[in-house]
Amino acid sequence: xxxxxxxxxxxxxxxxxxxxxxxxxxxxxxxxxxxxxxxxxxxxxxxxxxxxxxxxxxxxxxxxxxxxxxxxxxxxxxxxxxxxxxxxxxxxxxxxxxxxxxxxxxxxxxxxxxxxxxxxxxxxxxxxxxxxxxxxxxxxxxxxxxxxxxxxxxxxxxxxxxxxxxxxxxxxxxxxxxxxxxxxxxxxxxxxxxxxxxxxxxxxxxxxxxxxxxxxxxxxxxxxxxxxxxxxxxxxxxxxxxxxxxxxxxxxxxxxxxxxxxxxxxxxxxxxxxxxxxxxxxxxxxxxxxxxxxxxxxxxxxxxxxxxxxxxxxxxxxxxxxxxxxxxxxxxxxxxxxxxxxxxxxxxxxxxxxxxxxxxxxxxxxxx
Numbered sequence: 001x002x003x004x005x006x007x008x009x010x011x012x013x014x015x016x017x018x019x020x021x022x023x024x025x026x027x028x029x030x031x032x033x034x035x036x037x038x039x040x041x042x043x044x045x046x047x048x049x050x051x052x053x054x055x056x057x058x059x060x061x062x063x064x065x066x067x068x069x070x071x072x073x074x075x076x077x078x079x080x081x082x083x084x085x086x087x088x089x090x091x092x093x094x095x096x097x098x099x100x101x102x103x104x105x106x107x108x109x110x111x112x113x114x115x116x117x118x119x120x121x122x123x124x125x126x127x128x129x130x131x132x133x134x135x136x137x138x139x140x141x142x143x144x145x146x147x148x149x150x151x152x153x154x155x156x157x158x159x160x161x162x163x164x165x166x167x168x169x170x171x172x173x174x175x176x177x178x179x180x181x182x183x184x185x186x187x188x189x190x191x192x193x194x195x196x197x198x199x200x201x202x203x204x205x206x207x208x209x210x211x212x213x214x215x216x217x218x219x220x221x222x223x224x225x226x227x228x229x230x231x232x233x234x235x236x237x238x239x240x241x242x243x244x245x246x247x248x249x250x251x252x253x254x255x256x257x258x259x260x261x262x263x264x265x266x267x268x269x270x271x272x273x274x275x276x277x278x279x280x281x282x283x284x285x286x287x288x289x290x291x292x293x294x295x296x297x298x299x300x301x302x303x304x305x306x307x308x309x310x311x312x313x314x315x316x317x318x319x320x321x322x323x324x325x326x327x328x329x330x331x332x333x334x335x336x337x338x339x340x341x342x343x344x345x346x347x348x349x350x351x352x353x354x355x356x357x358x359x360x361x362x363x364x365x366x367x368x
Contacts, residue, residue, distance in 0.1 A: 037227035039063050040209050044225070049073055052080045052191060054215025060202065061209035061225040068205035072198045076214070079197060082110055083190045085133065085183065092184055096133065100180025103169060111173050113193050113301075114166075117186055120305040121163040127312030128305050129280040133183025134160040138283075141267050141276040148269045154283035157181075161280045191217045192258060192304030199300075217300050219256040237261070238357065239292040239335055247341065248333075248353045252296060258303030260311060261292030261335075277311050288314045294333040295322070296347070306330070315342055316367040335359070342367075 036042045044059040045066040056076055060068055082091045091110045098104050106114070117130035134157040140146045149157075160181035167176040177184070195217045202210050202221060210221040211232070220232040231253040235246035239261045250257075262275035262285070275285045293310040295303040306326065310318035315334045322332040323344050333351060334342040340362040343351050353361060 034226060036061070036225045037230075040225040042225055044210075045069060047073065049077075051077050052194065052214060056215065057211075057213045058198070058202075059211045060207055062207050065205060065207050068202050068207050071205065072201045072212075075201050076194055076198050079109060079190075079194045082107065083113070083186055083194075085137075085185060092186060095175050095177065096183050099177035099182045103167070103172070103174035103176035105172060105174045108173070109197070111168075111175070113186065113190070114175055114184070115168065116193070116301060116305075117184075117189050118163065118166055118168070120189065120309070124305075124309045124312065126163065126280055128188060128308045129161060129163050130184055130186065130189075131161045131163040131166060131177075131182055132188075132278055132280050133185035134158075134181060135278050135280060135283050136185050136187070136276075137183055139267070139274070139278070141274065141285075146267045148267065148274065158280075158283050188308045189301055189304040191215070192256070192300035192302070195219050195256065195300035214300075217256065217258050217303065219300055220252055221254065223253045236294055236333060237292070238359075240339070246354055247335065247357045247359050248351055250296065250333075250347060250351045255296055255298060256300035256303050257294060257296050258300060258307055259292055259294040260304075260307035262286075262290070277308070279312070286311050289336045289338070290315060290318075290334065291337045292335045293318065294335075295330065296332070297327065297330040302326075302330070306332070310334070316364075319344055319364065319367075336362070 040061045041063055044061045046057065046059045047069045048055055048057040058069055058072055060066065084090050085092050085096060091106045095104045120128040121130045138149045138153055138157050160179050162179065165178040165182060167178060191214045195212055195214045198212050199219050199221055208222045209225055212219040212221065218234060220234065224230040224232050231251035233249055233251055234257050235249045237259060238245040238247040260277060262277060267274045277286055279286045290311055293307045295306045297303050297306065306322065309321065310332060313321055315336065318334060319332065319342060322330060331344045331347045339359045341353060341359050342362045342364060353359060
């Protein structure tokens with residue numbers, strides 16, 4: 001399953017150091033002398049738990065708000081259990097088990113998530129496909145039993161990925177898959193939704209400054225501990241290096257930064273590397289020039305959905321789609337396999353390429 005939710009997709013985006021190894025900037029000398037803003041802490045309340053198949057970390061910088069951590073983690077755990085398709089008993093598993101047989105009533109959370117996933121599927125004409133499960137479960141990239149299927153198996157699975165055969169009944173809050181072979185897989189969007197919910201829990205608890213990290217889905221809540229006029233400095237993972245190496249950074253506040261890349265999970269067969277981001281038109285991983293896409297937006301669920309759409313469109317059309325078809329504040333960073341970086345117009349002045357990196361900024365006029 002193409003699961004940002006249940007496989008070990010560790011940190012794709014890192015918050016660049018904030019005091020020692022957790023510092024907000026690389027200027028640790030000035031950090032050591034900087035006092036936090038009133039009501040905030042330089043050293044946050046922090047907890048890390050293994051959930052959703054990855055390490056989830058939350059840091060809260062508000063004084064006297066340590067108690068906000070527990071309910072946030074409880075919601076993350078609960079949602080993960082209800083969304084996964086890799087263990088029986090989840091709500092999504094029940095929908096899939098009843099494909100072609102009967103509608104299944106689901107909770108408010110899951111119904112909302114499914115409707116958003118359906119909207120993305122329709123609006124992207126299947127570039128994002130909530131019904132990709134027949135393909136992802138066939139390949140199983142990221143799991144011990146991953147394999148390259150036979151072409152006949154892929155051809156058969158492609159008959160069962162039509163998202164238009166997902167039926168919703170708003171009155172009864174039920175979901176029905178018309179095709180018995182269909183499998184819903186929300187791995188491409190679930191962590192984004194869960195991150196948004198976790199942030200809401202924190203804000204409901206009175207938290208104004210925090211970092212939520214769901215193994216690559218980063219949400220910087222409010223402003224930095226330095227003060228309301230200080231944004232967080234978010235480092236963008238180098239897709240060709242070990243975790244923690246960055247190719248650049250951008251300053252953001254109250255935003256989510258989400259990356260999808262071909263480097264975290266893959267399967268090697270006869271010298272060919274098959275990554276985990278699948279094209280529902282071919283049944284194979286996308287074959288294009290992209291190594292990673294980062295989306296910066298207000299909701300992490302949108303960041304998840306848009307990174308997938310961007311992979312489907314490629315660099316040129318992906319940049320144009322983000323700029324013309326999304327909220328004006330949504331921005332993106334595209335990294336090619338050749339080490340060229342392209343950014344949307346809105347962040348040409350704020351994205352900073354790491355001087356020591358081997359990457360270079362691309363000229364959009366050269367894109368075909």
